[in-house]
Amino acid sequence: MAQEQQEGLTSAEQEDLTQKTVDTLEIDLSNDLADEHEHEEETPDVDYSALSKEQLAKLLENELATISTEGVKPGALKKAESIVKEIRPVLDQIKSREKEGALAKYIEETGSEDGFEFKYDAETQRIDTLSREIRGIKNSFYQGQEKEKEKNFNVKTALLQRLRVLLEEEGTREQDASGLKSSWEEFKKIQDEWKQAGNIASPHNGTLWATYNALIDRYFSNRNIYFELKELDRRRNAELKAELCEKVEELGKSLDGRPMTREILNEANHIFEEYKHLGPAPKEDQEKLWQRFKEAMDILYNAQRGQFAEQKKSMQDNYEQKLRIYEAIVPFTTYNSGSIKEWNAKTKDIMAFQDQWVALKGMMPREEGKELSKKFWAALKTFFSNKGEFFRQLEAKREINLDQKTKLCEEAEGILATGEDSASNTQKIIDLQKRWKGIGQVPEKYKDSIYDRFKAACDAYFEQKRAKNRETEDEFETNLKRKTDLIERIEAAAKDKDQSSLNLLNAFKSEWSSIGFVPKKDMQTIQKRYISAINTYVGAIGQLSNKEKEQAVLESEVEMVRDGESSRGLYRKESDIRRKITQLENDIALWQNNIEFFAKSKSADRVKAEFERKITNAVNQLNDLKHQLTIIQEAI
Template sequence: MASEEQEITERKDLNPEVSPEIKPDAEPTDAVELNEEPTDTVELESKKEPAEGVDSASEPTEQGEPESNQETTGLLEPGPESTATPEASTPEPAAESVAEPADAGEPVAEVPDADRDEAAPQPPVATEMHADPTEAVELELEEVTPAADYSQLSRADMVALLEKNLASLKTDTVSASDYRRADEVLKELRPLFDQSKASDRADALQRYIQETGSEEGFEFKQDELVGRFDSLYKQIKDQKNQYFQQLEKAKDNNFNVKTELLRRLRELVEADENNAGDPKTSWNGFKHIQDEWKAAGNVSSPHNATLWATYHALVDRYYSNRNIYFELKELDRKKNQTQKAELCEKVEALVQANEGSPVTKAVIDEANALFEEYKHIGPAPKAEQEVLWQRFKKALDTLYDRRRGQNEEIRKEGAQLYDEKSKLYEELIPFTSFSSNSINDWNEKTREVMTIQDRWNAIRGPMPRDEGKDLSKKFWAALKQFFHHKGEFFKQLEGKREQNLKAKTQLCEEVEAILESGEESAETTQKVIELQRQWKTIGQVPEKFKDTIFERFKAACDGFFNKKRSRNQEVEKEFEENLAKKIALCERIETVAASGNADLAQLNDFKKEWAQIGYVPKKDMQSIQKRYINAVNSFVGANGKISPKEKERLTLENEAEMIRDTGSSRDLYKKEGDIRRKMTTLENDIAVYNNNIEFFGRSKGAEKLRADIDKKIQAAQKQLDDLKHQLKVIREAQ
C-alpha cells in the first residue's frame, strides 16, 4: 500500500516549465532510516504560490526523493514532505495543465493490472512533465530575438547566407532549433529573392523595349545565382525534413526502449520485493537500467509524463526495498553534491566571463547544457540540496535577465529603425500617383525615387518581425508601382516614335526620288534643304531604328549635295582660270598706264577683252573689280590728250559698266536708295555741327571743342562727296 501511494506522490510537480518553481532533486518521502518501515500514508505538500518572473530555471516544490548512490531519476525529483495525507489534503492542479491518467490517452507501457496504479495516479497532480525542461527557455529567448532585415542583401549575399546555414547544419552539434532558425531564414529570403529576380527581369525588359521598341523576341537569362539559390534552398529543406523524420523515428524507438526498460525495472522490483534475487546482482542490474534510461532520448509529449511517472514510482519502490544500501546512497549523495558544486562553479564562471559583454546564444546554449547536466545528477544531502539549487538558479537567472535586457534593447533599436523607414515610405507614396508627358520630368522623379531607395538601403539593422516585414512589402510595392507607371509612359512614347519613324521614312523616300531624278536646279536644292528642316522638327524614333533611318536620310542628302558639289568643282576651276586671266589683264593695263603711252583705242580693246572673260570665284569678285577700275582710271589719267572733264566721264562710265555687269536693275535701285539715305543723314549731321559751333564762345576750352567739331564736319563732308560720286556712277549705269 505504501509503495503504491508513493508512486502517486512522485507524479506531482514534474514539469519545471509550468509549475511555480523547479527543484532538480529533493529527498523522497520514503527515505527512512534503515530500520524504519514505510507507512501506509504518503504525505503531500500543499501548493506554493508561484514566484514572480517564473522562467526556465524556476523550481517545483519537493515531495520526495528515492535513495541512491548514483544518478537515480535522470530528471527533476519531487519536493519535501508535508504532514497531510492524500485523503485529508489533495493538492490543486497547476494552472496550466495536469498529468493525464493512463487511461485518458495512448497507453505507454503494458503493465499488469496489479501495477496499474504506477501509471495512473488517483488524485490530480500538479503538472505534466515536458520532454525537455529547457525547451521553454530556448523558445522564450528565440521569440524575443528580432528578425534580421534581409531586404538589403544582394542575391549574392543571400546565396552566401544559405551556404553558411547549410554548412552549419552539417555539424555534429546541430539541433532542432538550428533547423527551425534555418527554416525561418528560408521563409524570409524566398520572397525577397523572387522579388529581386522579377525586378531584374522587369529592368531588362524595359531596357530591351527602349532599345528595340517592343517586347517581341525578349529572352531573360537567369544568372548562376538563381540556380545556386534554388539548389541550396532545396538542400536545406530536404535536410531539415530528413532530420525531423529521423527525430520522430528516434522518439518512437525511444518510447519502445523506455517501455522495455520499465518492464525490466518492474521485474527487478518485484523480484526484490519477493527476495527472489541476489542483492548485489539486483543493485548492478538496477544501476544498469538507470544508465540505459538516461542514455535513451526523448519521446513524444503525450507519453513522456506517464513514462516518467511510472519510472519514478518504480525507482521509489526499489529504493524502499533497498534500505540495506542506505549507506551507499549517502555516499552517492556526497558524490552528487561534489558534481553539483562543480556545475555551480562552471555556470558562475560563465556569468563572470560574460560580465560587461553581450550574452550570446552560444552562452545561453552552454548554460542550458549545464542545466541539463545538473538535472540528471541525483540528489545531494538534504542540508546542501536547496543551497546548491539556489546557487545554481541564481547564476542562471543572471544570464537570462541579461539576455532579456539585450532583447529589450534590440526591440527599441528595431522600433527606431521602423520609424525611420516608415518616414521614407511616406515620402515615397506621392510618387506612386505621379504622371507626366515629359521624359525629363520622369527622369527627374526617377532620380528622387532612387535617392529615397538609397536612403532606405542605408538604414541597416533588424526591425520588429511582423511590422518590419509588412513595411518592407509596402515600400517595395510602392517602388514597383512607380516604375510600372513609368514603363506605361514609355510604352505610349514608343507609339509616338513609331509615327515619327513613318514620317522620317517618307522624307527619306522624297530625297531619294530627287537624287534619282538627277535634277540639280536651285529649286531642287531648296527642296532638299526644306526636307532637312522638316527632319529636325520630327521627334525620336524607336531606338533600334534610330541609326538606320538617320544613315538612310544622311546618305540620300549627301548623295545629292556631293553630286552638286562635284559639278560646282568643275565650275570653280573655270572661275579660277578666269581670275588668272583678269589679273593678267589688269597687269597689262597698269603697265601701259605707267609707260605714259595710253591710247583710248587700246582702252576699248581692254574693255572688250575684260567683258569676254567669264566669272571669277565669289570671294575674289570685289577685289579684282576694284583693281580693274583702278587700272582703267590710271590708264585714263595717263592720257594727256583728253580734258579733265572727259577723264571724269570715262571714269564714271567705266565704274557704271562694272555695276551693270555685277548686279540687276533692282539691285541698282536698292543701292541708290541706300546711298540717298546715308547722304541725308550726313547732311543733317553737318547742319547740326554747324549750328552747334555757333554757340561756342572764345574761351580756351571752347576753341578745343570747336576744333573737334570742325574735324567731324570735314569727315562727314568727305563721306558725303564719296556718296555723291557713287550716286553719279549708279545713275550712269541705269
C-alpha cells in the first residue's frame, strides 16, 4: 500500500522519506528507553514488610495524591502500580496473621470455630481501598490513552482520505484561480489538522507518515500551475529547517560544559517534531538540510550512548559492591542464639550492612539488580523473622515465669495472713525466696509490679516477726550481761586457789544453767570464754586429780550442750575419743598376742610382766574414755 501511495516521488525523495520514518522510530524508541530508566531510578528497593499498616496507608495516600493531579506522567503511574504490587503480599500476610490470631482467640474462648466472623480493621480496609483507587486511576489513564490513540488514528486516516479526494479533484476539475485557492486552503487546513492530531499506536505511525508525505508530494507535483508558490514555500521551509538545525547544533555545543540530560534530549525531540511537520525544502537543499540536522541529532544521541556506557559501568560497579554486601549477610540467615545480648549485637552488625546497601546510590543492571535486591531483602527478612521467633518464644517463657512468680506471691501472702511467725513458716518464706531467684525473667511490663508484690509480702512477714522478737532480743541482751558478770566472777575465783572447791564450781554451773539464751552473734564468744573460765577454775581446785579435773571439764561442756549451747565442740571431742579408743584396743590386742608369744620363751617373765602392766593401764584408760564417750553421746 505504501508503495502505491508513494507514486510520483523520485527515488531520492522516497529514500529521504524512508530515512525520516526510520529516524522517527529511533527517537521514539530512545524516549521509551529513557522513560524506562527514569522509572527505575524513581523506584528504590524498600522492605515493605518492615513498615506498619499506618506507614503503608500513608505511602499509598502519597502515591494516590501524586497520580491524581492533572498531567500525570506514565512513569508516576508505573511507580504507584509497582508499589501496590509490592505491598499486596505484605498486606496478605498481615491479614492472614490477624485473622489466624482472632480465630485462635475465638477458639480459646468458645472451644470451637463455629460462628466465627472476622472483620478487618479500618486501617487494613483503607489500604485495600487506596490500592483499588490507584489501580482504577492507572486503568482509566491507559484506557484514555488507547482511546485517544484510536481517535487520533481515525482522525489521521480521515485526513489522508480527504487528501486523496483533494488530489483526485485536483486532477479532474478545471484549473482556475478560485479552484486553486480553495484547493490550497483545503490543503493547508488538512496540514494544520494533521499537525494538531496527537500520537497513534506505533505499528501504524510509520505507514501513516509515509502515506501522508507521499500524498503531500503528489499534491505539489500535480499542481504544475502552482510550482512558483510551491517553490516559495520550499524556500521558506528551507530557512525554517536551517534555523532548527542551528538550534540542535547549539544543544550539541552546550554539552561541552554540562552532561547530557533528559531535558536536553526532550528539547531536541521537540525540535525534531517541528522539523517533521515542516514541508519540503528545495530539492537541492533537502538532503543537505536533512544530513545537517541528522548529524546534529547524532551528536546528542552519541553523547547519550556514551553516557549510557558510563552508566552501565557504574551500574555494574554498584552491582558488584552490593553483591559483596549480600554475601556478607548470608550467614546471618542461619544465626541462632539463646542470648538477648548476642541477638542485639548481631542485629547491630546486620543493620550496619543494610546502611552500607542503602548508602550505595545509583542503579544496577535491571534483571540482575532486581534479583539481587530481592535476595538481599529476603535475607534480612529471614534474619529478623528468626529473631522475632526467638523473642516470641522468650516472651512465652516469661509468661510462664510470671505465672510461677504470681503463685509464689500468693503463697507468701497466705503465710503472712496466718499471722504466725513460727520456724516452719520462716523456713517456708526463705524457701520461697530461693525459688524466686531460680525463676527467670517475666514480661518487662510486669517486672517491677510482680517483684514489688513479692518483696512487700516477704518484708511484711519478717517485719511482723521482728516486732514479736524485739522483747526476746532485749531479754537475750540482759542474759548476755549476766553471763559476762558470772564469767568475770569465775575468773576472779580461779585466782584464789584456797577458795576454789567443787561446791562453788557446781554453784557456778547451776547459776550458768539458770540464765537463758544470749544473742546469736555473741553465742560462740561467750561460750568459749565460759569454758575457758571453767577450765581455769577446775585447774585451781587443788584437791582434784588430773583425771577428776578432766571429768569435771567434760561434764561442764555436756551441761552446756544440754542447756542449748552449740554441740560442735563435743562432736570434735567425740571423734578424738573414738580415735583414741580404737588405738588403745589395737594396742591391747597386739600386747596380748605378744604375751602369748613370750609365754613359750624360757626367760620371758620380766617381759611378760611389763606387757601385763601396759595392758592394765590401757584397759583403765580405755574404760575412762568409754565413760567419757557415753557422757558425750547422751548429751548430743
